[in-house]
Amino acid sequence: MxxxxxxxxxxxxxGEITVRGxxxxxxxxxxxxxxxxxxxxxxxxxxxxxxxxVADLLRLHAVTVDYDDAAxxxxxxxxxxxxxxxxxxxxxxGSSRIPILFCGPLxxxxxxxxxxxxxxxxIGDRPIDYHLQILRQFGAVVNKQGMGIHITAPRGLHGTxxxxxxxxxxxxxxxxxxxxxxxxxxxxKNAAIEPxxxxxxxxLQKMGSIISVDTDRVIRIEGVDRLAGYEHxxxxxxxxxxxxxxxxxxxxxxxxxxxxxxxxxxxxxxxxRKVGGAFxxxxxxxxxxxxxxxxxxxxxxxxxxxGFMTDWQQPLVVALTQAHGLSIVHETVYExxxxxxxxxxxxxxxxxxxxxxxxxxxxxxxxxxFYHSAVISGPTTLRxxxxxxxxxxxxxxxxxxxxxxxxxxxxxGIELINRGYEHFMRKLAALGADVEMI
Ligand code: EPU
Numbered sequence: 006m007x008x009x010x011x012x013x014x015x016x017x018x019x020g021e022i023t024v025r026g027x028x029x030x031x032x033x034x035x036x037x038x039x040x041x042x043x044x045x046x047x048x049x050x051x052x053x054x055x056x057x058x059v060a061d062l063l064r065l066h067a068v069t070v071d072y073d074d075a076a077x078x079x080x081x082x083x084x085x086x087x088x089x090x091x092x093x094x095x096x097x098x099g100s101s102r103i104p105i106l107f108c109g110p111l112x113x114x115x116x117x118x119x120x121x122x123x124x125x126x127x128i129g130d131r132p133i134d135y136h137l138q139i140l141r142q143f144g145a146v147v148n149k150q151g152m153g154i155h156i157t158a159p160r161g162l163h164g165t166x167x168x169x170x171x172x173x174x175x176x177x178x179x180x181x182x183x184x185x186x187x188x189x190x191x192x193x194k195n196a197a198i199e200p201x202x203x204x205x206x207x208x209l210q211k212m213g214s215i216i217s218v219d220t221d222r223v224i225r226i227e228g229v230d231r232l233a234g235y236e237h238x239x240x241x242x243x244x245x246x247x248x249x250x251x252x253x254x255x256x257x258x259x260x261x262x263x264x265x266x267x268x269x270x271x272x273x274x275x276x277x278r279k280v281g282g283a284f285x286x287x288x289x290x291x292x293x294x295x296x297x298x299x300x301x302x303x304x305x306x307x308x309x310x311x312g313f314m315t316d317w318q319q320p321l322v323v324a325l326t327q328a329h330g331l332s333i334v335h336e337t338v339y340e341x342x343x344x345x346x347x348x349x350x351x352x353x354x355x356x357x358x359x360x361x362x363x364x365x366x367x368x369x370x371x372x373x374x375f376y377h378s379a380v381i382s383g384p385t386t387l388r389x390x391x392x393x394x395x396x397x398x399x400x401x402x403x404x405x406x407x408x409x410x411x412x413x414x415x416x417x418g419i420e421l422i423n424r425g426y427e428h429f430m431r432k433l434a435a436l437g438a439d440v441e442m443i
Contacts, residue, residue, distance in 0.1 A: 026239025109183025335364030345399030
């Protein structure tokens with residue numbers, strides 16, 4: 006199979022698909038298994054590339070990993086963790102951002118960690134300064150080495166007080182995964198409290214940790230000497246569910262997303278309704294559909310939880326090209342997440358990006374020359390085009406645009422979408438999309 010997709014657009018997506026566990030939780034729960042001295046079981050695991058990458062990294066450290074992808078069950082045994090060869094770890098450079106979260110668990114289990122150059126989507130600089138600062142506060146010594154980082158803890162890891170400059174998801178997870186077995190107490194202020202983080206805390210509690218989440222984004226952790234394995238079922242992927250919801254809206258379709266769950270998606274659902282989308286919720290999932298009639302323009306600001314997720318923004322922008330009037334999206338999480346709009350404009354959308362904060366929040370990017378606000382003027386008729394997938398969520402958006410447009414588009418680099426969307430081609434087929442790999 007090559008990596009070029011022919012898309013005959015203009016047909017509403019209709020049917021049923023299933024979403025399984027959240028990419029941005031499952032990968033972290035896999036790292037947590039490294040801390041357990043007895044076996045762990047994780048359920049509802051999707052077959053996506055990020056899971057493969059983390060499984061490979063665990064295996065390099067002599068963790069036994071068995072994955073039954075049909076059942077969605079991962080089993081780990083971390084009893085005999087070993088130091089991996091730097092050359093083998095380095096082979097994973099650039100493939101994911103998760104390796105940075107191996108630091109704390111590896112320091113606890115082995116006394117050292119080597120972290121390759123990170124990957125992930127190119128949606129901003131995505132520095133790791135918070136991570137390294139936190140690790141140093143716990144007592145780690147960080148040495149940049151060739152393309153990676155070598156980390157040791159000659160005097161062990163000790164609980165500390167951390168205050169994040171911004172409620173970073175990754176830095177919150179770094180603190181949790183390091184603090185649970187550090188000596189003494191850790192206090193984390195200005196923590197991220199995304200549902201995926203709450204699920205990680207649930208896993209760590211099952212393993213034997215003592216963690217409390219207080220008001221005002223403060224998390225307190227009391228270190229313990231030993232952690233056991235866990236059994237856990239992942240929360241569903243609310244980003245994937247919302248992506249299919251936006252695809253239904255944009256193409257004028259009707260998609261039942263089995264597995265989607267309301268509590269983690271409330272902010273998205275409110276916005277979806279304001280734009281003019283309709284949804285029905287039952288115990289097994291959420292049906293997203295275009296009820297007919299014009300869509301409404303809207304003002305959105307992305308934010309940390311419980312705000313509107315940055316990862317929901319890109320697919321919804323495609324639906325906003327079909328709404329009447331001027332919509333405004335102010336991206337406050339990443340400085341550079343509107344690159345995908347160039348291709349949409351090439352297809353006939355009218356999206357103008359601005360350096361100013363076009364919203365109520367004066368965010369940290371306002372004075373720094375980043376094009377982080379977008380004005381979308383609609384409705385516009387989208388035309389078929391030749392498109393190259395730029396990143397995971399941007400790529401999904403391009404695909405929705407191609408499915409919305411009349412005519413035949415060619416989308417290359419589709420493999421990137423497999424990083425975060427399970428059985429992506431199969432789901433398109435189930436929804437009646439006229440697509441073919443060529
Ligand atoms: N930041 C720093 N320094 C750091 C860490 C973060 O400046 O050391 C900044 C980032 O540059 C960004 C902001 O803080 O501007 C927020 O980044 P965060 O650390 O919260 O993001 P992340 O942990 O790298 C996770 C998800 C992203 C999701 C964000 C926000 C994973 C693997 N990735 O990234 O998901 O957008 O949280 O919710 O969990 C995706 O799934 O497509 C994706 C990009």
